[in-house]
Amino acid sequence: MNGKHVIFSFVLLVSGFLVTFSYQQTKANPQVVQLTDGQLEQDYYYRKQLIEVEEKNKELREEVAAxxxxxxxxxxxxxxxxxLVQDYIDEKQKLQKLTGEVAVEGQGVEVELRDAAYIPSEENANQYIVHDSHVHKVINEMLASGAEAIAINGQRIYRNSYIACTGPVITVDGVQHPAPFVITAIGDPDVIEPSLNLQNGVVDQLVEDHVEVSVQVKGNVAMNAKVSNEG
Structure with missing residues (x-):
């Protein structure tokens, strides 16, 4: 027991010494920092510079944002x-296709018009054959449905083309074509074909006029550009 008391007394003695030494050091060396007037002025200068830099950065950020x-x-x-330019280009290309200035290739629809196979003897035969008006109906419907190019019996037609009946044949820009008349259009077949086959539409009207009509979708149709006669 005496040994433990000696050790305990020694620990208390050391602790007391350390506390006393720490107090004396703190008293002898206070930690309060006193700044001179020059240091205060320099500190104010740096703070002012920092504020000006921050304001300048703000102005620059606003200028960059603007x-x-x-x-x-x-x-x-x-x-x-x-x-807008692309729209003009697309419109120009569309017009060039319609005027035949460029070759065209793509999906399309083919319509074949035939004179009636049977003509009653008591009827006027003229009422059972294909006329230019029938051809015009098909062409107009194709154009209204977005056709890019159209040909009759392989002859490409244009906006200024002339189609007329000449007896049992049809003349296209001075070239005669006998029946049957195959009218081909390049364009979206999912639009053109249903438009032709609408109830009471072009096909129904042609059938009512005793014209035999067949409509087929074509996977690929090619039409050459118009050949210029100049030069």
């Missing part, structure tokens, strides 16, 4: 102009 907004507006304007 320029980015202006650039975005110009990009949108350029995009609108590019879209």
């Amino acid at each position: 320029k980015q907004e202006a650039i975005q507006g110009k990009e949108e304007n350029i995009g609108d102009q590019a879209t």
Whole structure:
């Protein structure tokens, strides 16, 4: 027991010494930092500089944001102009196809018109044959359905083409074609074919006029460009 008391007393002695030494050190060396007037002035100067830099950065950020907004507006304007130019190009190409200036190839629809196979003896035979009006009906419906190019018996027609009846034949731009008349259109068959076969539409009207009609979808049709006679 005496040994334990000796050790305990020694620990208390050391602890007391350490506390006393720490107090003396703190008293002798206070931690309060006193700044001179020059140091305070320098600290104020740096703080002022920092505030000015932060304000300048704010101005620059606002300027960058404004320029980015202006650039975005110009990009949108350029995009609108590019879209407008592309629309003009698409319209030009569409007109070139209709006027025959460029060759055309793609899906389409083929309509064949035949004179009636049977003509009653008491009837007027003229009422049982294909006329130019029938051909015009088919062509107009094809154009209304978005056809890009049209040909009759392989002869491509144009916006200024002339189609007329000449007895039992049809003349297209001075070229005669006997029946049957095969009218081919390049375009979306999912639009053109249903438009022709609408109830009371073109096909029904032709059948009522005793014209034999067949409509077929074509996977690929090619038409050459118009040959120029100039030069």
